Amino acid sequence: MRKKIVAGNWKMNLQLNEAKQLLQEIKVLEKNVSDVKLIINPPALYISLFRELLENSVIALGAQNCSEHVSGAYTGEIAAQMIKSCGATYVIVGHSERRTYYHETNAIIAEKINRALASDLSPIFCCGELLSEREENNHFNVVEQQLKEGLFHLNENEIKNVVIAYEPVWAIGTGVTATAEQAQEMHAFIRKVLKEFYNEAVAQNCSILYGGSCNASNAKELFANPDIDGGLIGGASLKAADFLVIAQSF
Ligand code: PEP
Numbered sequence: 001m002r003k004k005i006v007a008g009n010w011k012m013n014l015q016l017n018e019a020k021q022l023l024q025e026i027k028v029l030e031k032n033v034s035d036v037k038l039i040i041n042p043p044a045l046y047i048s049l050f051r052e053l054l055e056n057s058v059i060a061l062g063a064q065n066c067s068e069h070v071s072g073a074y075t076g077e078i079a080a081q082m083i084k085s086c087g088a089t090y091v092i093v094g095h096s097e098r099r100t101y102y103h104e105t106n107a108i109i110a111e112k113i114n115r116a117l118a119s120d121l122s123p124i125f126c127c128g129e130l131l132s133e134r135e136e137n138n139h140f141n142v143v144e145q146q147l148k149e150g151l152f153h154l155n156e157n158e159i160k161n162v163v164i165a166y167e168p169v170w171a172i173g174t175g176v177t178a179t180a181e182q183a184q185e186m187h188a189f190i191r192k193v194l195k196e197f198y199n200e201a202v203a204q205n206c207s208i209l210y211g212g213s214c215n216a217s218n219a220k221e222l223f224a225n226p227d228i229d230g231g232l233i234g235g236a237s238l239k240a241a242d243f244l245v246i247a248q249s250f
Helices: 016-032 044-053 080-085 096-101 105-116 131-135 139-151 180-198 200-205 219-223 241-247
Strands: 006-008 037-043 060-063 088-093 122-127 163-168 210-211 232-234
Touching: 006 163, 006 210, 006 241, 016 044, 037 088, 044 060, 060 210, 060 241, 080 105, 088 105, 096 131, 105 122, 105 139, 105 163, 122 139, 131 139, 139 180, 163 180, 180 200, 180 219, 219 232, 232 241
Parallel strands: 006 037, 006 232, 037 060, 060 088, 088 122, 122 163, 163 210, 210 232
Antiparallel strands: none
16 A cells, blocks of 8 residues: 655755754654654755654655765765665655756656665655646646656666655746646546556555645645645745644645
């Protein structure tokens, strides 16, 4: 049975003291959440300390990105194996901000997926269309291509470790959320493509998260849909109380 997941993407926010404070607040609230995997993706610098602070907690840690290279002369980059060695178990790969601002192609993303899996990290693979692509009714093709070129080189055993996040680019950080119908339609499509390319078991066991201005007010309506297994949450994950409400929205 697939997992329900709520993952917070803190992006490039919060100084160390603020980040520790938020983590503390979330830790206090976590006991009010059951049956949901909580993942926090703070800036990578904080992962090692957070691992210690989360002793006895079931909250998992993830990074927001990893290098497509194994190791070596890549100044400023962070390798998947470093992330793993600091205590994270997840890594976000292919976020639209990485695709847009850092020119990550599907081919680069496929390599990052490989590095993550080789380091025993579960990738949270992000996909989603631009507004113009939806307006041209091309959103299903775009997402299918992202899946095929970024993810579907994996075999059946490998893909079982991947979480997919559907994040329409026009909804990320804009306050414009996909309607529950739009999100469910795309999630069902992603599950259909998984079934066609792999099989029914892979499709049914894959957690597919929705991301894009998901917040305490709309999470329940989104998560009520059969193919929406939780959320990848940006802005609303920076407030412990809101993050908790979202985690309780199943
Ligand atoms: C994200 O960055 O993954 C995201 C979903 O952001 P927000 O919730 O702020 O739209």
